[in-house]
Amino acid sequence: MAFDVVASARQEREKQVSPVQRAVITGLIFGGFAFYFALVGILTNFHERWIIFDYISLGHALLIVVAGSAGLYLASKSRANSHAGLLMQGAGAGAITGLIMALLVFVIVNFNLRFIFVQLKKPLLDVLTFNLDPWAGAACLVAGGAAIGALGVLFFIMTPSLRRPLVAGLAAVGFTGLFQELIQLMIQNPSVMWLRQLIFNWDGLMLQGAAILFVLFAGIYAFWGWRREQITAGFNRLPVSQQKTVRVSSIALVAIIALLFPYVAGNFIGQVLMLVGLFTLMGMGLNLEIGLAGLLDLGFVAFYAVGAYTTALLTAHSDAAFMQLPYWLAMPIAVFFSICVGVLFGVPVLKVRGDYLAVATLGLGEIVRVIVLSDAAAPVLAGAQGILSIPRPFIGSFELDNPVALFYLTLVCSLIAAYIAWSLENSRLGRAWTAIRDDEDVAQALGINLVNVKLLAYGLGAAFAGLAGSIFAIMLGSIFPHSFQLIISINVLALIIVGGMGSLPGVALGALALIGLPELLREFGEYRFLFYGLVIVVMMRLRPEGLWPSASRRREMNVSEEERAAVEAELAASKAAAGKDA
Amino acid sequence: MSAKHTEADGLLVTDGLIKRFGGLVAVDTLHLSVARNNIHSIIGPNGAGKTTVFNCIMEFYQPDGGEVWFNGGRIDGLTPDKVAVAGISRTYQNIRLFKNITAVENILVGMHIHLKSTWWGAVLKTKAAKLDEEQAEAEAFKILDFIGLTGRGDILARNLSYGDQRRLEIGRALATKPQLLMLDEPMAGMNPKESMEMMEFVRKVRDERDITILLIEHSMRVVMGISDRVSVLDHGVKIAEGTPSEVQNNPAVIEAYLGAEGMQALK
Numbered sequence: 037m038a039f040d041v042v043a044s045a046r047q048e049r050e051k052q053v054s055p056v057q058r059a060v061i062t063g064l065i066f067g068g069f070a071f072y073f074a075l076v077g078i079l080t081n082f083h084e085r086w087i088i089f090d091y092i093s094l095g096h097a098l099l100i101v102v103a104g105s106a107g108l109y110l111a112s113k114s115r116a117n118s119h120a121g122l123l124m125q126g127a128g129a130g131a132i133t134g135l136i137m138a139l140l141v142f143v144i145v146n147f148n149l150r151f152i153f154v155q156l157k158k159p160l161l162d163v164l165t166f167n168l169d170p171w172a173g174a175a176c177l178v179a180g181g182a183a184i185g186a187l188g189v190l191f192f193i194m195t196p197s198l199r200r201p202l203v204a205g206l207a208a209v210g211f212t213g214l215f216q217e218l219i220q221l222m223i224q225n226p227s228v229m230w231l232r233q234l235i236f237n238w239d240g241l242m243l244q245g246a247a248i249l250f251v252l253f254a255g256i257y258a259f260w261g262w263r264r265e266q267i268t269a270g271f272n273r274l275p276v277s278q279q280k281t282v283r284v285s286s287i288a289l290v291a292i293i294a295l296l297f298p299y300v301a302g303n304f305i306g307q308v309l310m311l312v313g314l315f316t317l318m319g320m321g322l323n324l325e326i327g328l329a330g331l332l333d334l335g336f337v338a339f340y341a342v343g344a345y346t347t348a349l350l351t352a353h354s355d356a357a358f359m360q361l362p363y364w365l366a367m368p369i370a371v372f373f374s375i376c377v378g379v380l381f382g383v384p385v386l387k388v389r390g391d392y393l394a395v396a397t398l399g400l401g402e403i404v405r406v407i408v409l410s411d412a413a414a415p416v417l418a419g420a421q422g423i424l425s426i427p428r429p430f431i432g433s434f435e436l437d438n439p440v441a442l443f444y445l446t447l448v449c450s451l452i453a454a455y456i457a458w459s460l461e462n463s464r465l466g467r468a469w470t471a472i473r474d475d476e477d478v479a480q481a482l483g484i485n486l487v488n489v490k491l492l493a494y495g496l497g498a499a500f501a502g503l504a505g506s507i508f509a510i511m512l513g514s515i516f517p518h519s520f521q522l523i524i525s526i527n528v529l530a531l532i533i534v535g536g537m538g539s540l541p542g543v544a545l546g547a548l549a550l551i552g553l554p555e556l557l558r559e560f561g562e563y564r565f566l567f568y569g570l571v572i573v574v575m576m577r578l579r580p581e582g583l584w585p586s587a588s589r590r591r592e593m594n595v596s597e598e599e600r601a602a603v604e605a606e607l608a609a610s611k612a613a614a615g616k617d618a
Numbered sequence: 619m620s621a622k623h624t625e626a627d628g629l630l631v632t633d634g635l636i637k638r639f640g641g642l643v644a645v646d647t648l649h650l651s652v653a654r655n656n657i658h659s660i661i662g663p664n665g666a667g668k669t670t671v672f673n674c675i676m677e678f679y680q681p682d683g684g685e686v687w688f689n690g691g692r693i694d695g696l697t698p699d700k701v702a703v704a705g706i707s708r709t710y711q712n713i714r715l716f717k718n719i720t721a722v723e724n725i726l727v728g729m730h731i732h733l734k735s736t737w738w739g740a741v742l743k744t745k746a747a748k749l750d751e752e753q754a755e756a757e758a759f760k761i762l763d764f765i766g767l768t769g770r771g772d773i774l775a776r777n778l779s780y781g782d783q784r785r786l787e788i789g790r791a792l793a794t795k796p797q798l799l800m801l802d803e804p805m806a807g808m809n810p811k812e813s814m815e816m817m818e819f820v821r822k823v824r825d826e827r828d829i830t831i832l833l834i835e836h837s838m839r840v841v842m843g844i845s846d847r848v849s850v851l852d853h854g855v856k857i858a859e860g861t862p863s864e865v866q867n868n869p870a871v872i873e874a875y876l877g878a879e880g881m882q883a884l885k
Binding site for chain 1: 676678697698699701702703707708710714716717718719723726727728730731733735736737740741743747750751754790791793794
């Protein structure tokens with residue numbers, strides 16, 4: 037109810053804003069973003085990477101995206117139907133965004149503020165003025181901003197059949213440009229040399245390559261949009277058995293390509309994907325606790341540490357280790373030990389709820405790290421020195437000694453874990469978890485034993501993290517207390533939020549986006565936490581259910597207008613009835 | 619151990635139940651005895667402590683004094699889940715369904731204590747676990763039929779109509795196979811026709827499922843038709859008890875409802 041009042045008040049206010057005002061406000065907001073990116077150094081940093089060699093850098097692409105978004109945002113918020121007016125507004129907003137950047141140029145040229153804003157110096161000036169003289173550059177910024185703002189609007193109001201191929205083409209170019217090093221590595225084979233020479237040069241994506249990619253992908257997409265109905269109709273005309281064969285074989289094809297990808301792509305990609313896999317594993321574990329049972333846990337890293345240390349103590353070729361078990365024996369013990377710690381961890385926080393639970397678990401997680409680091413435990417856990425020379429596991433005589441092999445190990449573990457998580461979700465225990473997430477008291481009054489169910493959530497969640505920790509130990513071959521900081525818990529939580537709470541594919545997607553991307557693009561890596569914050573705020577604002585939400589979470593977050601209206605009507609009716617009754 | 623209150627005294631007995639909130643005595647030395655297979659109503663003005671009695675019986679609140687006996691065993695001091703296992707189930711004044719899962723899933727959660735499948739059974743897909751789940755689902759659909767929600771099992775609880783939500787909440791409570799069902803204002807917010815239907819339904823639950831019912835209602839008129847016995851609460855004190863007609867004519871009850879001034883006006 038209160039929400040509706042607020043919402044309607046906001047609409048009321050929006051109506052009073054004139055088109056000019058709205059354009060100015062939007063321009064200022066998006067200009068503010070660009071301003072911020074410039075001041076913290078992201079712009080200069082991004083400028084060092086080309087998207088299309090010698091034409092567009094990532095930094096300029098960022099500016100284009102910001103100005104274009106201003107137009108898009110305006111068009112999406114506007115209820116007016118006049119396209120010309122909208123285009124004018126978009127141009128205005130874009131121009132203001134450009135003007136703010138031009139202002140920066142003016143400041144850099146005329147003042148020296150470097151002792152406060154270290155970024156206000158020559159490199160930033162070069163980015164903003166396109167290596168022209170300041171006045172010409174500033175004029176370019178304003179004019180370009182206006183043009184791109186208008187393009188943003190145009191982009192929004194054009195027909196989808198035109199927009200979709202454009203998006204596909206642009207995405208293909210952006211992706212290829214961004215990851216050109218990796219893609220070039222993958223197509224080093226002489227037999228595809230012609231392809232590489234057509235699109236890339238040593239420094240990056242060439243303009244002709246970009247054009248080819250754009251035309252190719254936009255064309256494919258346009259063709260698909262155009263012939264889609266005929267193709268699906270043709271598919272539906274096939275006999276059912278053939279339909280099934282086509283479906284299964286296409287899925288199998290995609291799966292095989294995905295499976296072989298790291299093998300072809302090499303160790304660097306293997307390493308990155310392996311990290312993604314580890315965080316997916318942990319994400320699935322935390323997902324049991326938070327996504328299903330609603331138990332916020334900021335001390336999750338503790339279980340990861342337990343898994344890693346147990347493995348190290350049981351297998352390492354060092355004085356610190358108790359014994360030298362083969363890895364395949366040590367892993368289950370590590371997982372079991374993590375479960376025990378998870379259950380113990382759950383005991384003191386059983387009665388703690390909500391925000392307090394977050395703080396309590398935060399403390400418990402830190403306790404584990406401090407214990408590991410402490411002098412008291414040093415004789416057993418080796419303190420800050422860490423445990424070295426943890427051997428790699430063997431399968432028969434084959435040593436899993438390279439990142440790709442370890443990635444496949446992680447993948448297998450992840451798949452098993454995903455299956456377990458999925459089974460749990462749809463079981464009696466999963467239902468009990470969902471129930472205590474929704475309403476703990478009611479769940480208890482229905483006979484659900486909160487102690488058992490919560491401890492199982494902590495224990496099973498910990499098992500996943502313990503497994504991840506165990507693999508982490510053999511991946512690095514040595515472990516140190518500082519590998520198990522609070523930030524890991526926060527990373528895992530962030531990837532669940534971004535991916536979609538309670539959703540298994542969401543976890544993998546979140547891990548890919550938050551762990552994989554920063555590893556691949558060092559520009560992002562440097563500002564990783566800034567982007568985390570930004571991504572999470574934007575997600576909460578635009579898509580609170582996550583990138584790939586579970587069905588129930590999507591329902592929860594998106595109470596549609598109709599539903600809300602229905603509930604309101606119901607309430608009003610019941611009130612009226614109650615009034616009559618009394 | 620000899621029971622102080624055997625079943626002969628009633629299925630549910632509260633012996634001098636006291637609950638205080640700070641200085642306020644919400645329930646004051648309440649002696650209540652609910653006979654098996656009765657529909658027993660607790661009525662009283664708003665704030666009389668009716669829901670507090672429920673919360674004390676369900677052990678959401680620890681009573682500050684007195685004892686609660688159920689089926690010949692003492693239940694005060696247990697946790698709510700143990701009380702549920704003992705055979706008491708309840709609904710809530712403001713509907714507290716699990717809103718984001720479907721109607722059937724709500725009932726399945728209610729069946730939790732009667733299912734045997736373990737989590738490892740679910741992971742390994744053992745025969746027992748599968749069978750258990752299948753039976754549970756069949757049972758859940760039976761309950762759905764019983765509460766008149768046939769065909770609406772896959773609708774999210776929060777999208778059901780108000781009346782259906784009330785019924786589903788009762789269905790969820792029935793899924794625990796209780797001996798005593800406590801209903802907290804089941805007719806709240808309903809028009810007279812819906813109230814009548816709900817009363818019929820409550821009677822049906824008692825007759826067909828062999829369940830004792832303890833019911834809270836603040837409107838006296840509503841419960842007169844179905845109650846076997848009525849207890850009247852005012853400011854946490856039981857001021858009257860008896861058959862509906864006895865209670866209806868009790869001057870203390872009329873005063874509690876209308877206040878002294880109302881009495882003057884009536885005269």
